[in-house]
Structures are given as structure tokens and as C-alpha cells.
Amino acid sequence: MNEPIGFLENELERAVMAFGRMPAADNVVPIVDTLRSQATVRERRFRELLDALPAAIYTTDAAGRITYYNDGAAKLWGHRPQLGTSEWCGSWKLFWPDGTPLRHDEGPMAIALKEDRAVRGMEAAAERPDGTRVPFIPYPTPLHDESGTLVGAVNMLVDITDRKRSEEQQALLVRELHHRVKNTLATVQAIMGSTARAVDNMEDFKTALFGRIQSLAKTHLLLADHERAVEFGDILRSELGAFDDGTGCIALRGPEVTLSSQVAVSLGMTIHELTANAAKYGALSVYGGKVEVTWNVTIDAVHRTLAFDWVESGGPPVKKPTRQGFGSRLLAFVLPGQIQAKTRVEYAREGVRVHCALPLPVDVTGEPGTKL
Numbered sequence: 001m002n003e004p005i006g007f008l009e010n011e012l013e014r015a016v017m018a019f020g021r022m023p024a025a026d027n028v029v030p031i032v033d034t035l036r037s038q039a040t041v042r043e044r045r046f047r048e049l050l051d052a053l054p055a056a057i058y059t060t061d062a063a064g065r066i067t068y069y070n071d072g073a074a075k076l077w078g079h080r081p082q083l084g085t086s087e088w089c090g091s092w093k094l095f096w097p098d099g100t101p102l103r104h105d106e107g108p109m110a111i112a113l114k115e116d117r118a119v120r121g122m123e124a125a126a127e128r129p130d131g132t133r134v135p136f137i138p139y140p141t142p143l144h145d146e147s148g149t150l151v152g153a154v155n156m157l158v159d160i161t162d163r164k165r166s167e168e169q170q171a172l173l174v175r176e177l178h179h180r181v182k183n184t185l186a187t188v189q190a191i192m193g194s195t196a197r198a199v200d201n202m203e204d205f206k207t208a209l210f211g212r213i214q215s216l217a218k219t220h221l222l223l224a225d226h227e228r229a230v231e232f233g234d235i236l237r238s239e240l241g242a243f244d245d246g247t248g249c250i251a252l253r254g255p256e257v258t259l260s261s262q263v264a265v266s267l268g269m270t271i272h273e274l275t276a277n278a279a280k281y282g283a284l285s286v287y288g289g290k291v292e293v294t295w296n297v298t299i300d301a302v303h304r305t306l307a308f309d310w311v312e313s314g315g316p317p318v319k320k321p322t323r324q325g326f327g328s329r330l331l332a333f334v335l336p337g338q339i340q341a342k343t344r345v346e347y348a349r350e351g352v353r354v355h356c357a358l359p360l361p362v363d364v365t366g367e368p369g370t371k372l
Contacts (some may be wrong), residue, residue, distance in 0.1 A: 056157040062150050066087045077289045078128025091126035112140035230264045232257040239275045254295035266339045273327030283315035290314045303358040312351030320347040
């Protein structure tokens with residue numbers, strides 16, 4: 001910054017006006033030294049103030065050459081440009097918010113100096129020498145001397161990385177919400193159609209439809225409570241817990257397995273259908289019947305596989321159904337199509353047995369590791 005020179009000129013002009021004439025030669029040197037010292041102190045204090053600010057701040061002369069920048073600016077830029085030669089902005093490269101390259105001489109500081117006006121409402125991104133980018137909002141403001149002549153500009157760059165990250169997260173959540181609503185409506189439509197084909201009267205239709213929609217709601221409630229992921233054991237307990245009277249009629253054994261929302265909804269519907277069938281025709285329809293569910297997770301070099309067995313015993317003698325209901329279609333067609341599950345149903349006389357195996361990502365977030 002050239003503040004000391006301008007300061008000296010102004011103070012000398014005031015001294016001439018005060019004396020009515022130019023001071024004697026032997027008095028000029030002490031006056032100049034005093035004014036120079038005052039200007040140095042004033043400039044040092046000004047720079048110390050700017051250095052202490054957490055925001056990125058820099059100044060240029062009227063031609064756009066950088067004359068000063070604080071540590072905040074150097075940190076945002078990722079390097080320290082040379083004073084007096086670097087122009088307009090100290091960033092390695094500039095980009096518009098959409099990723100289009102932005103020339104330094106067309107950036108916000110250049111506009112402020114060339115058009116002699118403060119620039120507001122713009123956004124840009126600075127690329128550092130290491131390739132990382134920082135989105136920011138600039139506030140370039142022209143500086144003038146006492147006569148109104150443009151002498152330079154000051155610019156403050158506000159890092160908006162956190163705001164951009166929050167906006168991206170919000171947009172992602174909105175897209176996911178739209179996707180979930182679409183999938184849920186499609187699931188409800190499929191449930192209604194399959195239920196209507198599987199019953200003979202309106203009362204049975206209402207009962208079956210209510211139970212299936214309620215099951216869907218339970219699974220979504222579990223997902224909401226567990227931040228878009230749910231444990232397989234929680235799904236089982238939400239459906240079978242009402243039948244557990246403490247006599248051992250419900251037995252659940254297996255490790256902790258976290259499921260994504262898509263897998264959880266599909267398995268939630270499956271467990272509901274198995275539970276409803278057991279309560280109406282199978283082991284849970286009589287005293288002394290038992291439902292045992294065991295599961296495990298195997299891991300190889302490529303993926304994880306969840307496998308579970310649903311075994312009923314102690315109920316009425318089992319007869320293979322003469323027609324395919326919603327639950328059978330769910331196991332035979334819906335699960336393979338939605339979550340690539342492979343199922344096998346055995347109508348053993350002592351009780352229905354279902355074996356199901358499905359692939360899982362490495363973990364629910366798609367990163368290495370597993371939660372068991």
C-alpha cells in the first residue's frame with residue numbers, strides 16, 4: 001500500500017496552509033520525519049487490524065496490482081502471490097459457480113476497478129495450486145483519495161464452503177424424498193392390486209390391506225428413527241413382537257445387520273406377509289406354535305450376503321396352497337426384482353420353512369467395513 005506517501009503529501013499541504021507559506025528549510029526535515037513516523041505507525045496499525053480479521057482481505061492499486069493481503073487471503077488462495085506484480089486476484093485460477101473458467105481481468109475486482117463501483121451479489125470459486133477449490137462471495141470496493149481520484153480497491157472474500165455443502169446435502173435429501181415417495185406410492189399401488197386379487201370379499205380386502213399398509217408404515221418409521229437405515233432384528237421384532245408371550249413361541253437369533261432403506265422396506269413387507277400367514281393359517285394361529293428366525297452374514301472378496309431362515313413348528317398340518325397369494329408373489333417375483341433376493345419355500349407338514357439370501361453392499365454407506 002502507498003498510504004505513507006499520500007499521507008505525507010496531505011500533511012505537508014496542511015502545514016503550508018497553516019504557515020501561509022512553505023516552512024523554512026531547516027524545519028522541513030523534522031516535520032517530514034515526524035509525519036513519516038506517524039504514517040508508518042498508522043499503516044502498521046491498519047495492517048495489524050486487517051491481519052487479525054478471520055476474513056480474506058486484500059488491496060490493489062488503481063491498475064489492479066495487488067499491494068497487500070492478509071493471512072486469511074493467503075490461506076484461501078493456497079499460496080502467497082508476489083506483491084506489485086500479481087493482478088486482480090491472488091487465486092491460482094478462478095471459476096464461475098457452474099465451473100466455467102473465469103479470467104482474472106474479468107473477475108469481480110477487475111469490474112470494480114474498471115467501472116469504479118462496488119460489486120455485490122456475485123459468487124465465484126478459487127482453485128488452489130493443489131487443485132482444491134473454494135467457493136466464495138467477493139466484496140470488491142473502490143478506494144479514492146480526498147480529491148475523488150481512484151487509487152485502488154479493497155476486496156473481502158467470504159468462504160462459503162459450508163453453505164455450499166449444506167445446500168448440496170439439502171438438494172440430495174429432497175431428491176431422495178421424491179424418490180422415496182415415488183417408490184412408496186408404487187408399492188401401495190402394487191399392494192392394493194395384489195390384495196384385491198387374493199381375497200373374495202370386501203371385508204377381507206380391508207383387513208389385509210390395512211395390515212400391509214401398517215407394516216409398510218412401521219418399516220418407514222424405523223427408517224426415520226434410525227436415520228435412513230435399520231437393523232434386520234428390529235424389523236423382525238416390530239412384526240413378531242405382538243405374538244411373543246414369553247413362552248418361547250418366538251425365537252430370533254442372529255448378528256446385528258444394518259440395512260439400507262430399499263432393502264429394509266422390501267424385507268419389512270416380506271416379514272409382515274410371513275407373520276400374517278403364520279397368524280392366520282400357521283404356527284401362530286394356535287397355542288403352542290412356534291416361529292424361529294435365524295440369520296447370518298457371510299463375507300467374501302466381492303460382497304456380503306445376508307441369509308435367513310424362517311421356520312414354523314407346532315401349528316396345524318400344512319397344506320400347499322392351491323393359488324398364489326400376495327405373499328407368494330412377493331417372495332417369487334418382487335424380492336428378486338427389487339433386491340436380487342433368492343428365496344425357497346418349503347411347505348413341510350410340520351410347518352412352513354422359508355430360506356432367503358440376498359446381497360448387501362460392503363456396508364450401508366457403501367464403504368469398507370461391516371456392522372455385525
